[in-house]
Amino acid sequence: MRENLHRFFRAARGAGVHVSPAESIDAMRAVKQVGFSDRAILRDALLLTLAKSQDEKLALGDCFDLFFSQPEPKQDQPEADSDDNSSQDADLSPSSGPASQAGEGQPPEELGPLAQMLLSQDRNAIAAAIASASGAASLSDIRYSTQRGIFSSRILNAMGLQRLRDDLDVLTATNPALAERLRAALDALREAVRDTVSQGLALYAREEAENLRNEILRNAPLARIERRQVAEMRALIRQIARRLRERYSKPRKRQRRGHLDVRRTLRRNAAWGGVPFLTAWKRKHRDRPKIVALCDVSGSVAQVSDFFLLLIHSLHEVVDDVRSFAFSSHLIEVSDILETKSPEEAMADIMSKVGFGSSDYGSSLVDFEKEWMSTLTPQTTVIVLGDARSNNLDPRADILRRISERSKRLVWLNPEGRLAWGFGDSEMPRYATFCTVVRQCATAQQLERAVSDIVATYQ
Amino acid sequence: MAEQKASTSIEAVESGLAAQGYIASRQIATAVYLSQQIEKPILVEGPAGVGKTELAKAIAAWRGMKMIRLQCYEGLDEAKALYEWKYAKQLLYTQILKDKLGEVLGGAQTLHAALDQLHDFGDVFFSKEFVEPRPLLQALEQPGGCVLLIDEIDKSDAEFESLLLEILSDFQVTIPELGTVSAIAPPTVILTSNSERDLGDALKRRCLHLHIGFPEQRLEERIVESRVPGISQTLRRQMVGFIHEIRTLDLKKLPSVSETIDWARVLVLLQASELDTEIVKDTLNVLLKYEADIEAAAPQVTTFIAKAARSNVFG
Numbered sequence: 001m002r003e004n005l006h007r008f009f010r011a012a013r014g015a016g017v018h019v020s021p022a023e024s025i026d027a028m029r030a031v032k033q034v035g036f037s038d039r040a041i042l043r044d045a046l047l048l049t050l051a052k053s054q055d056e057k058l059a060l061g062d063c064f065d066l067f068f069s070q071p072e073p074k075q076d077q078p079e080a081d082s083d084d085n086s087s088q089d090a091d092l093s094p095s096s097g098p099a100s101q102a103g104e105g106q107p108p109e110e111l112g113p114l115a116q117m118l119l120s121q122d123r124n125a126i127a128a129a130i131a132s133a134s135g136a137a138s139l140s141d142i143r144y145s146t147q148r149g150i151f152s153s154r155i156l157n158a159m160g161l162q163r164l165r166d167d168l169d170v171l172t173a174t175n176p177a178l179a180e181r182l183r184a185a186l187d188a189l190r191e192a193v194r195d196t197v198s199q200g201l202a203l204y205a206r207e208e209a210e211n212l213r214n215e216i217l218r219n220a221p222l223a224r225i226e227r228r229q230v231a232e233m234r235a236l237i238r239q240i241a242r243r244l245r246e247r248y249s250k251p252r253k254r255q256r257r258g259h260l261d262v263r264r265t266l267r268r269n270a271a272w273g274g275v276p277f278l279t280a281w282k283r284k285h286r287d288r289p290k291i292v293a294l295c296d297v298s299g300s301v302a303q304v305s306d307f308f309l310l311l312i313h314s315l316h317e318v319v320d321d322v323r324s325f326a327f328s329s330h331l332i333e334v335s336d337i338l339e340t341k342s343p344e345e346a347m348a349d350i351m352s353k354v355g356f357g358s359s360d361y362g363s364s365l366v367d368f369e370k371e372w373m374s375t376l377t378p379q380t381t382v383i384v385l386g387d388a389r390s391n392n393l394d395p396r397a398d399i400l401r402r403i404s405e406r407s408k409r410l411v412w413l414n415p416e417g418r419l420a421w422g423f424g425d426s427e428m429p430r431y432a433t434f435c436t437v438v439r440q441c442a443t444a445q446q447l448e449r450a451v452s453d454i455v456a457t458y459q
Numbered sequence: 460m461a462e463q464k465a466s467t468s469i470e471a472v473e474s475g476l477a478a479q480g481y482i483a484s485r486q487i488a489t490a491v492y493l494s495q496q497i498e499k500p501i502l503v504e505g506p507a508g509v510g511k512t513e514l515a516k517a518i519a520a521w522r523g524m525k526m527i528r529l530q531c532y533e534g535l536d537e538a539k540a541l542y543e544w545k546y547a548k549q550l551l552y553t554q555i556l557k558d559k560l561g562e563v564l565g566g567a568q569t570l571h572a573a574l575d576q577l578h579d580f581g582d583v584f585f586s587k588e589f590v591e592p593r594p595l596l597q598a599l600e601q602p603g604g605c606v607l608l609i610d611e612i613d614k615s616d617a618e619f620e621s622l623l624l625e626i627l628s629d630f631q632v633t634i635p636e637l638g639t640v641s642a643i644a645p646p647t648v649i650l651t652s653n654s655e656r657d658l659g660d661a662l663k664r665r666c667l668h669l670h671i672g673f674p675e676q677r678l679e680e681r682i683v684e685s686r687v688p689g690i691s692q693t694l695r696r697q698m699v700g701f702i703h704e705i706r707t708l709d710l711k712k713l714p715s716v717s718e719t720i721d722w723a724r725v726l727v728l729l730q731a732s733e734l735d736t737e738i739v740k741d742t743l744n745v746l747l748k749y750e751a752d753i754e755a756a757a758p759q760v761t762t763f764i765a766k767a768a769r770s771n772v773f774g
Contacts, residue, residue, distance in 0.1 A: 022664060026497065033496040034469075034489070041469065044489040052663040054504070054670050277546050 003135075005031065008046075008067050010140050011203040015063040017056045023049060039068065066203055111171075112163035118185035119178070126189065130196055133158035139200040151197045156190070219443050233444065237310045238343075240448045290321045290379045291454070292407075294368065296386030297351060298328035298359035304415045304442075305355070306347060308385045311447055313343045319455065323375060326350050327364035328357030333372070359389060361427065362396035369399050376406040381454055384412045385441070388421075388428040395427040397434065404434040409457070413441035413450050468492055481510065481517035482682045490669040491518060500627050500648035502612075502658070502666035508715030509671045511651040512610055518647060519606040527601075527646075528608045529594040531615035537622060541632060543591045549584050585636040595626055596640065604644035612662075613655040620662045627665045673715060676703055682716060687723040697734045698723060700767030702746070708759070710752040718746050734764050 005028065009019045019027075027049040034045045043064050051057040117125050137154035153161075164186065171179035214236060264280035293312050297305040312324050316338050326334045332354055337346045376382065382403055388395075404410040412435045414421070414428060421428035432438045439450050473488040483491070491514075494501045503511045519526035529540055553560075567573035592600060598607040609623070626632055630642035650666060652658060674682065679699045683690065699719065706713050714722075722745045731738050739760050747753045 018660075020664060026499065026667075029497045030493050033493060040485065041489055044486050045493060048486075048490050048493060048667045048669060052660070052668045053657075057668075057670060272546060272550055275550075 001036065002028075007135075007140055008064075009050075011063055011067050012050060012060055014204045015059045017051055017060045017063070019050055063203065066199065069199075111167045112160055114160040114164045115167045115182060118164075118182060118189060121185070126192070129159055130155065130189075130193060134196055134200065139197065140204050142197070142200050143205050145201060145205070148194070148197050148201060151200070152190070152193050155193050155197070159189075219445055233307070234310065234343075236444055237307055237447070238314070240311075240314075240444060243448075290377065291315060291319055291323075291381050291383060292372075292376065293322065293324040293383045293385065294331070294364075295324065295326050295334075296328065296359055296361075296384075297326045297355045298386075299356050300359060300389050301387050301415055302356060305385075307444070307447065308413075309338075309347050309350060310343055311451060312385075313338050313346060315451065323372070325368065325372070326354050327359075327367070328354050329360045329363065330354065331364040331367035358391055359386070360393050361386070361388065361390040362394040365396045365399040365403075369402065373402070373406070376403065378406070378408055380407040381409045381411065381457070382407045383454065384410070384431075384435075385415075386412075387414055387416050387426065388412075388431055389425045390427050392425045395430055397427070397430045400431055401434045404436070409436040409454075410434060411436060411450070411454060412438045413447075414438065415442050416440070417442065475521040476514075476517045477685070479517040479520045480685050481513055482678060482685055483514070483517075484671075484674065484678055487514065487669065487671065490667055494647065494667055498630075498645055500650060500666045501669050502650045502652065502663065503669045503671060504652045504654055505671035506673070506713065506715055507653055508717035509673065510716055511649075511671060512608065514671075515606055515608040515649040515651075518649070522606070522647075524603060524647070525601060525605040526608060527594050527598045527605050528610060530610045531612050531619070533614060533616060535615050535619055538593070540593050540595050540619070541622065542593055542596045542634060544585070545589045545591050549589050552584065587637065590634070590637070595623075596632060598646045598648075599626070599630065599632065599640055599642040601646065602643050605646045607646045607648045609648065609650045611653060612650045613652040613658065617659065620659050624661055624665065627662070673706060673713070676700065679703075679716065679719060683719060683723050686720045687727060689727045690723050691732065694726060694731065694733055695723070697764070697767050698726060700770050701734060701739070701763050704759075704763040704766055705746065705756060708756060710747065710755060711749045712747070712752065714746045722746050734767065736761050736764060739764060 005024075009024050009027070012019050027046055030045040030049045031042065034041045036042060043061070046064060047057050047060055051060045111119070114129070117129065133155045134151075136158045137151060139151055139155070142148075142151055164182075168179055168182055168186075171182060259282040261280045261282045265276055265278070266274060268278050268280055269276050293315065295305060295308050295312060297309070301308075309326070312322075316322050316324070316335070323333065323335045324338055325331050334346075334350050334353075337349050340346075341349065400410070412428075412431060416426070416428075417440055420426060421432075428438070439446065441447055441450050469485070469488050469492045472492045473483055473485070476483045476488070476491070490501050493499070503514060505511055515528075516526060518524075564573045564576055567576055590596075594607070598605055612620070612623075627648060630645045631639050633639045673679075676699055679702070680695055683695050683699060702714055702719050702722075722742065725742050725745050726738070729738065729742070740757060743753050743756065743760070747756060
């Protein structure tokens with residue numbers, strides 16, 4: 001049973017639940033207390049000891065149901081779990097030895113153990129044999145869906161497929177009807193093994209597959225994401241946003257030891273005649289993050305602006321003081337929309353108001369200067385998200401200069417690669433002179449880094 | 460046999476808590492049972508008002524133990540949570556004992572000798588006498604064990620978590636001047652959190668993690684039954700059904716169990732025999748705590764009452 005628990009811990013790790021050795025020891029102790037007889041209690045106990053958040057509980061609950069829907073390996077097969085393939089083979093080969101010596105025309109009793117098992121249609125025994133063989137073939141090592149074939153054949157071999165084939169050959173000659181039955185049973189067995197492997201894949205390989213997919217997605221250019229990946233991409237961006245929020249939403253207190261705050265120390269120790277029992281230290285003053293985000297939602301960046309807006313939406317959750325604006329040919333403030341609505345609604349709303357137009361950076365900047373220039377203070381970070389393609393209209397870089405002078409930093413995130421800047425109607429080189437930082441920002445990973453840097457300057 | 464014992468013990472926990480007016484789900488009872496058996500703290504998470512703090516109170520009442528409560532807030536530190544030196548007392552004692560000290564040290568010829576003699580007194584002024592125990596230390600010093608409730612741990616600073624680690628895993632604290640103080644009887648520790656911030660892994664790892672969500676309809680009915688005995692069965696069903704409908708809405712603050720109980724009390728006070736639109740609209744402010752929420756829910760009241768009544772007929 002301990003083996004089973006160990007395999008469950010592995011499956012749990014596969015499902016994305018962090019199970020440390022200490023936690024597995026706790027789980028063992030808990031299971032020792034509650035026992036295996038009541039599945040509901042067992043489930044609760046494992047959920048209590050292993051899962052440490054609501055998400056993990058859900059994942060682990062699913063994992064538990066999947067795992068324990070498998071038949072349990074038979075108890076009286078000591079080699080099955082402890083050792084590898086070799087021991088299983090060793091277990092089978094002596095039994096096949098004398099059987100093959102028996103020669104042709106033997107009655108069914110002379111068949112190999114697997115054939116007998118199949119013919120007697122002992123479901124429990126078959127299920128147990130599959131489970132122990134999958135243990136021997138270390139099914140829990142399966143990582144990718146392409147490995148399904150190899151694991152199926154490993155399991156079948158471990159169950160003694162070779163011996164069964166011999167038996168079949170012999171039987172077709174001697175007892176065709178029985179051979180037919182055996183063949184049908186073998187097909188059923190293959191199917192059962194395939195199901196077991198698929199289940200194993202679902203149990204043990206989930207994490208690896210997800211990591212791989214996310215890794216690819218994180219580095220894929222946002223503008224070229226296929227339609228079917230959009231939903232996954234959104235989930236990924238939301239994950240990034242959550243990570244940013246966790247990292248930065250609660251300002252860490254930073255005491256600067258070493259500089260005595262004399263006034264506060266004296267005041268605090270007034271009770272015992274000014275003898276400084278308690279010392280007070282000076283604290284470092286930190287700016288509160290103030291961010292103004294300008295987001296291009298015109299047709300040329302349509303595919304990327306979705307993600308930009310999503311990220312700005314998450315910025316609103318991390319930082320108290322964010323004002324966001326969207327523009328294509330003119331500029332409007334969208335802070336309220338982003339703050340009150342869910343990401344999807346907000347994005348649809350913004351797109352219907354200003355989206356998909358042809359971009360005019362000049363007039364958008366004029367709009368901004370006219371109405372909102374006064375909101376910029378020396379503590380503000382201004383982020384511009386856009387490709388700086390202004391359809392050959394006046395770029396009004398002078399306004400950008402004034403914005404840069406009024407603010408703490410001006411960061412420009414451009415979805416296009418550095419190579420494209422300045423070609424065609426791109427005004428990037430002109431704007432770049434006034435920006436504190438200009439970064440290419442084409443993949444989810446770059447997006448995360450850029451925003452993380454911006455928030456980090458305030459920490 | 461151990462397994463048999465386990466399920467009966469879990470039932471015992473359930474009925475023990477029920478006797479204190481706390482209707483626990485199977486999961487909660489399992490958590491309480493396990494925390495006793497493997498001596499681990501329970502970290503309870505869930506929305507506000509689902510009975511996280513109540514659970515600690517109920518356990519204390521059921522086992523007849525003292526409950527020590529530590530309310531966490533930003534800026535809570537060692538001096539307020541663990542122990543503090545009684546500075547004023549120390550100061551006073553040195554003043555009073557000044558002459559005595561002078562006498563004792565009078566015999567010494569040199570400063571060095573005086574210092575040596577002073578050392579012989581040991582750390583008189585840093586002994587147990589002068590320690591002011593705060594909740595955490597108090598909990599360790601209870602001879603009969605106790606229930607230690609560390610409430611809203613998510614409100615405290617991240618540094619405070621690290622302070623708790625020693626207590627949670629080994630039930631001991633280290634005071635530099637005195638050495639290590641171990642628990643006389645390991646206390647039952649309950650930590651609660653509203654998930655305002657994510658707790659550290661080190662803390663989570665030391666605890667059983669229990670999530671209390673909104674209860675199922677039957678369970679909530681039982682809770683109302685035990686807390687507000689005066690309410691009729693039909694009304695109870697209707698109001699719990701209604702609240703479950705309200706929880707499907709997208710509101711700022713969903714009504715939780717404590718609101719259900721408050722509302723049941725209000726309805727009993729108003730001598731309502733069954734729900735109707737009028738009375739629900741008048742008392743909606745008991746259930747919902749934001750103006751925007753009330754506005755969002757108000758137009759739905761009639762449909763929800765009808766739904767609740769219908770499910771009542773079939774349920």
